[in-house]
Amino acid sequence: MASITLNNIVKKYDDGFPAVNNVSLDIADGEFVILVGPSGCGKSTLLRMIVGLEDITSGELQIDGTRMNEAAPRDRNLAMVFQNYALYPHLTVYENIAFPLRLAKKSGGLNGSNGDSTGGANGGSRGRSLGGAGGGSVDDRVRKAAEMLELTEHLERKPANLSGGQRQRVAMGRAIVRQADAFLFDEPLSNLDAKLRGQMRAEIAQLQRRLGVTSVYVTHDQTEAMTLGDRVAVLKKGELQQVASPRELYEQP
Ligand code: ADP
Ligand code: ADP
Numbered sequence: 001m002a003s004i005t006l007n008n009i010v011k012k013y014d015d016g017f018p019a020v021n022n023v024s025l026d027i028a029d030g031e032f033v034i035l036v037g038p039s040g041c042g043k044s045t046l047l048r049m050i051v052g053l054e055d056i057t058s059g060e061l062q063i064d065g066t067r068m069n070e071a072a073p074r075d076r077n078l079a080m081v082f083q084n085y086a087l088y089p090h091l092t093v094y095e096n097i098a099f100p101l102r103l104a105k106k107s108g109g110l111n112g113s114n115g116d117s118t119g120g121a122n123g124g125s126r127g128r129s130l131g132g133a134g135g136g137s138v139d140d141r142v143r144k145a146a147e148m149l150e151l152t153e154h155l156e157r158k159p160a161n162l163s164g165g166q167r168q169r170v171a172m173g174r175a176i177v178r179q180a181d182a183f184l185f186d187e188p189l190s191n192l193d194a195k196l197r198g199q200m201r202a203e204i205a206q207l208q209r210r211l212g213v214t215s216v217y218v219t220h221d222q223t224e225a226m227t228l229g230d231r232v233a234v235l236k237k238g239e240l241q242q243v244a245s246p247r248e249l250y251e252q253p
Contacts, residue, residue: 001182001213002077002181003026003028003064004062005026005060006023006026006050009022009046009049009059011049011054011238012057018238020046021239022059024240025240029214030212031231033232034219034229035217035235036218036220036234036235037236041236041237041238042235042238047080052068053073063078063182064181077180078182079183080185081184083189089158094142094156097142097145098138098142099174100178101138102138142155146173149176151166151170165200168192176211182214183213183216184215184217186218187218187219187220187221201223205227226246232245
């Protein structure tokens, strides 16, 4: 787990117009922050800069107080959860969840046998055991995550034979077994129907609290913004308009 600090972050694409403008935000260890705002306000850009898929034009990103602007994505040890699941159709649920671990093991980024990942620039200095799914062999970790997500009976199934909600849980299982320092959700529920969205919203909130893992959740959905997190950061035209708890937002005039 980790704190994430954004100091005056700016992103200019080729047209020179700032898609993200001077954003500063301190996200505490274990905190659940919702990043909300209309389409085009810079939410994905900000998330992609945090995870390392997009360069930061100026400003500083720190993870646990260490500058990370130049760190490769794999050295940031953050897990993204996407809306379209990005599951492999030919692999079983088990194999899908285990995939990032096998990948990391192959590239030497993860010390798979004892579960104590010491990949890249971090040098293992940051604590990263997640309650429940931490430690153990690949098999242990996959089974613990599956149990947490109520997927144990479906481990041998292929994604095509799962419901939308179950697929979303498999995607979360992948993030869990990585033992990432933080979860970054990019509108993970936007492909689901309203009923399932409500159900998954509750599941995500519960899971986040159980794991206590620092999370940033991007959405344009007001209900998600007001019900999921500890704090809501409102982004408008690339600028942070307001950061407040859902309660404070409700009560404001
Ligand atoms: P959101 O996620 O809130 O919908 P984005 O971060 O995707 O917003 O986009 C913010 C702004 O940056 C928009 O004006 C968008 O057109 C622009 N933008 C996003 N990605 C690129 C890109 N790769 N090249 C140029 N402009 C981009
Ligand atoms: P690839 O297509 O080679 O898997 P990605 O662009 O998906 O590469 O990911 C880039 C880096 O991000 C990888 O080196 C990997 O360590 C890390 N990574 C892989 N999956 C995730 C994820 N779900 N969330 C965050 N980082 C990831």
